[in-house]
Amino acid sequence: xxxxxxxxxxxxxxxxxxxxxxxxxxxxxxxxxxxxxxxxxxxxxxxxxxxxxxxxxxxxxxxxxxxxxxxxxxxxxxxxxxxxxxxxxxxxxxxxxxxxxxxxxxxxxxxxxxxxxxxxxxxxxxxxxxxxxxxxxxxxxxxxxxxxxxxxxxxxxxxxxxxxxxxxxxxxxxxxxxxxxxxxxxxxxxxxxxxxxxxxxxxxxxxxxxxxxxxxxxxxxxxxxxxxxxxxxxxxxxxxxxxxxxxxxxxxxxxxxxxxxxxxxxxxxxxxxxxxxxxxxxxxxxxxxxxxxxxxxxxxxxxxxxxxxxx
Amino acid sequence: xxxxxxxxxxxxxxxxxxxxxxxxxxxxxxxxxxxxxxxxxxxxxxxxxxxxxxxxxxxxxxxxxxxxxxxxxxxxxxxxxxxxxxxxxxxxxxxxxxxxxxxxxxxxxxxxxxxxxxxxxxxxxxxxxxxxxxxxxxxxxxxxxxxxxxxxxxxxxxxxxxxxxxxxxxxxxxxxxxxxxxxxxxxxxxxxxxxxxxxxxxxxxxxxxxxxxxxxxxxxxxxxxxxxxxxxxxxxxxxxxxxxxx
Numbered sequence: 001x002x003x004x005x006x007x008x009x010x011x012x013x014x015x016x017x018x019x020x021x022x023x024x025x026x027x028x029x030x031x032x033x034x035x036x037x038x039x040x041x042x043x044x045x046x047x048x049x050x051x052x053x054x055x056x057x058x059x060x061x062x063x064x065x066x067x068x069x070x071x072x073x074x075x076x077x078x079x080x081x082x083x084x085x086x087x088x089x090x091x092x093x094x095x096x097x098x099x100x101x102x103x104x105x106x107x108x109x110x111x112x113x114x115x116x117x118x119x120x121x122x123x124x125x126x127x128x129x130x131x132x133x134x135x136x137x138x139x140x141x142x143x144x145x146x147x148x149x150x151x152x153x154x155x156x157x158x159x160x161x162x163x164x165x166x167x168x169x170x171x172x173x174x175x176x177x178x179x180x181x182x183x184x185x186x187x188x189x190x191x192x193x194x195x196x197x198x199x200x201x202x203x204x205x206x207x208x209x210x211x212x213x214x215x216x217x218x219x220x221x222x223x224x225x226x227x228x229x230x231x232x233x234x235x236x237x238x239x240x241x242x243x244x245x246x247x248x249x250x251x252x253x254x255x256x257x258x259x260x261x262x263x264x265x266x267x268x269x270x271x272x273x274x275x276x277x278x279x280x281x282x283x284x285x286x287x288x289x290x291x292x293x294x295x296x297x298x299x300x301x302x303x304x305x306x307x308x309x310x311x
Numbered sequence: 312x313x314x315x316x317x318x319x320x321x322x323x324x325x326x327x328x329x330x331x332x333x334x335x336x337x338x339x340x341x342x343x344x345x346x347x348x349x350x351x352x353x354x355x356x357x358x359x360x361x362x363x364x365x366x367x368x369x370x371x372x373x374x375x376x377x378x379x380x381x382x383x384x385x386x387x388x389x390x391x392x393x394x395x396x397x398x399x400x401x402x403x404x405x406x407x408x409x410x411x412x413x414x415x416x417x418x419x420x421x422x423x424x425x426x427x428x429x430x431x432x433x434x435x436x437x438x439x440x441x442x443x444x445x446x447x448x449x450x451x452x453x454x455x456x457x458x459x460x461x462x463x464x465x466x467x468x469x470x471x472x473x474x475x476x477x478x479x480x481x482x483x484x485x486x487x488x489x490x491x492x493x494x495x496x497x498x499x500x501x502x503x504x505x506x507x508x509x510x511x512x513x514x515x516x517x518x519x520x521x522x523x524x525x526x527x528x529x530x531x532x533x534x535x536x537x538x539x540x541x542x543x544x545x546x547x548x549x550x551x552x553x554x555x556x557x
Contacts, residue, residue, distance in 0.1 A: 001435070063429020063449025070408035070426055077314050080432055081407035136401060136512055137438035205438075205509050207377070211390045212331065212506040212520040217379055222387060225341070225373035228365045232440040235431065302509065303440030306375055306392060 001138065002238040003296035010058035011128060012157070012288045014087070015150070017050030018121035019158020020165075021094055023176070025121065028101065028114025034170060037105050043165050044098040047121075048091065050161075055087055079134055083127035090120040125154045132295075137302040139204050139311075140295075145194045152190045153288060156183035160260055160284045163267060164277040173277055177268035180280065184261035188253060191291060195249060198298065203311045210305045221308035236301035237309055240294075248294055256287015315403060316415035323417040324490035325456060326396050326517035327476065328499050332524045334483040336389030340475035341372040344393075347457060347474035354424075357447040369443045371454040372475055379523075388523055391475070391484070394441040394454035395508065395516030396420050402433035402442060411451070418490075418517055419458055424450045438512050461486070489517055 024043045027033045033040055059068050072088070074081040097113040104110055129150030132141040159180035163173040208217040229237075263280035267273040300311040318324075348371060349356040358368035372393040379388045396413075400420050403411045410426035411433050413419070422433075422442075427450035434442040434451060442453045457473035460466065470477065476484040487496035496519075499505065505519035 061431070063431075063444070063446075063451075064427065067408070067426070067428045070410075070428055071430070072407075074407050074409050077404040078407045078432075080405065080430065084407065131405075131432070134401075134405065135435050136514075137436070205511060208379075209511060210509055211375075211377060211388060212508050212522060213379055213388065214522075218381055219377050219379045219388070221375065222378045223336075223376035225338075225370075225375055225392075226367075228367055230367055230373075231369070231434070231443040235434060235444070236440060301435070301440075302438040302512065306373075306390075306440060 001296045001299040001301060002235050003293045004061050006057050006059075006061035007296070008289060008292045010054045011150070012285065012292050013054030013057065014051050014128065015054075015125065015154040015288065016157040016161050016285075017047045017052075017054060018090070018125050019154035019156070020050070020161045021047035021090070021121040021158070022118045022155060023158045023162045023179075025094075025097060025114040025116070025118030028097070028106075029111050029118065031106065031111065032175075033101070033106075033114075034166065034174060036170070037101050039166060039169055040101040041098045042169065043162065044094050044101075044117075046161070046165065047158075048094055051087065051090070051124075079127055079130040083124060083131060086120065086124040086127050090117070090124055093117050093120045122151060122154070125150055137204070138299050139201050140198045140299040143197060143201075145190070145197055149190050149194055152183070152187050153291070156180070156187040156257075156260075157284055157288060159183045160264065160277070160280050163264060164274075164281050167267065167273045167277045171273075172270065173264075173267045173273050177264045177273070177277065180277075181261050181264040181268065184257045184264065184284075188257035188261070191253065191257065203300075204302055205305060205311070207305050207308070210302070224307060232303055233307060237304040237307060238297060239309065240297040245294065245298055248290055252287050252291040252294060254287075255283050256291050257284075259283040259287070315398075315400065316413055318415050318418065322415060322490065323488045324396075324398075324517050325417045325419055325461070325487070326489045326496070326519070327393075327456075327473070328485040328487070328489075328496045328505060328519050328521065329391055330483040330485070330499075330503075330521040331388055331390065332483075332503075332521060333481045334389040334391060335481050336374055336376045336387070337480065338374045339478050339480055340391055340484060341370060341374050343474045343478035344372040344454075345370055347460070348455070354448070356452065357445050359446065369445055369452050371441075371443075371452070373440075386523060386526075390520075392439060392441070393475075393518075394420060394437075394456075395439060395514070395518040396454075396456065398515035398517065399513060401436040401514065405432050405436045407432070419456050420453070421455055421458070422451050422453055424448065424452075427451055438509050438514065439516075456486075489519070 024040050071084045075085045094117050097117040100109045100113050129147040133146035136142050163176040163180045166176045167173045207219045260280040260283050263276045267276035356369045360366050375390045377388045403413050408426050410423045429449040442451050445452045461471050472486045476486040485496050487494045500519045503521040505521050507516050
């Protein structure tokens with residue numbers, strides 16, 4: 001599948017934003033927010049900023065942007081529509097949460113709204129993941145890894161962002177850096193497990209079944225319908241050289257997860273906490289974009305079979 | 312509404328039956344489809360870089376040619392590929408706007424070009440690659456089963472069929488109601504063992520394909536390749552060849 005910049009930005013930026021909101025909300029619900037109201041208020045603003053950038057980026061690839069409002073109507077069947085609805089509903093909940101923290105600093109309203117904000121953020125990420133997980137013709141997406149993985153990467157990127165925010169505002173990352181390190185380890189393991197899974201999968205179909213011939217019939221393409229690339233091949237026939245994929249996977253693991261893990265640990269031991277948490281954020285962003293690029297580039301679509309491509 | 316419709320009792324299931332045994336791969340159906348739909352109600356079917364090095368455009372119907380089997384069983388199979396108007400049309404349910412829909416009364420899957428936001432998700436949901444994006448209009452396009460022909464009361468009854476069916480010179484394409492077991496198309500599917508493409512993916516396509524049949528006319532054994540001519544004639548030919556090659 002063609003890795004379009006709009007969806008790469010959408011999924012990574014909203015991951016950071018909703019991940020941060022989930023951490024703030026969950027901490028507030030459990031009464032674990034550090035003293036002072038500005039971390040939660042500023043953090044919520046930052047989370048919404050990230051999410052908004054991501055959501056705006058996602059509209060860039062639309063053919064008719066002026067009609068984007070229509071995407072809120074089909075939530076009964078479409079995960080894309082559900083994502084739209086959930087993302088919009090998250091705004092008032094997040095704003096109410098920040099307002100409650102600003103007014104009271106703590107208390108039952110803060111706890112309740114915090115839990116609600118965290119839930120809304122995670123539900124939005126889940127809806128995004130299901131857009132991909134529900135697509136039956138793409139074996140690398142239509143599996144049990146996609147949804148939990150998206151949630152794990154959001155929680156990880158949110159933790160990295162929270163660690164930086166706490167360091168910048170309070171001078172010390174507190175428990176956030178340790179949480180980020182732990183999340184990085186989980187994310188590393190999840191990505192490894194995902195790659196093991198898709199490498200072991202067998203293709204969803206064969207060329208014989210694609211053209212209605214009995215199973216096992218030997219078929220090879222003779223003539224394609226057209227000499228140049230068409231929409232289907234550009235969009236669904238994207239291929240990536242195996243050796244490039246191996247290299248990029250290594251970069252994603254080392255830069256995206258290993259480096260933030262080490263840097264977050266450094267910060268938690270008060271070694272240059274601001275520089276370490278800032279570097280962790282940059283590494284996580286670069287690594288996650290690489291990982292997300294691969295998520296698309298390595299995904300194969302059944303329709304490419306018709307053109308004799310391997311799926 | 313992108314929920315799949317509950318068909319009323321007695322609803323039609325209009326679709327195509329395509330005979331892979333008699334399709335000669337001439338692309339006439341694809342050309343005829345392009346011609347009809349580029350002037351149809353839905354407006355132009357775009358072409359890009361028409362006279363350039365990389366011509367491209369939107370087609371609802373694409374014809375592939377394959378070689379199947381090996382040795383004496385080896386044959387060419389031509390596959391016209393277009394929307395199969397699936398019963399479990401994932402392209403419809405993933406649509407966030409309601410632009411993509413399946414008609415309850417006849418099962419035809421359509422795109423409402425006035426509602427489509429061009430997010431392309433429906434094309435990702437289709438395993439057959441049947442949807443193509445219109446870069447000019449910014450919306451998704453697909454086969455309409457020539458809905459502007461098959462219901463056109465101004466046309467004589469015999470012409471109320473999709474352009475691809477009307478034009479097929481080898482009569483490899485058939486149009487009809489696959490919900491009616493007595494219809495010509497249903498009978499063909501029954502008699503010839505019509506199959507689903509990619510049945511294992513569970514989209515339950517309406518269109519059926521009739522598999523190629525075994526040749527009933529014995530084919531003449533292939534001539535053994537002629538080796539170099541021998542004897543005095545061969546020597547003379549060799550001499551001549553050498554003289555002429557100089």
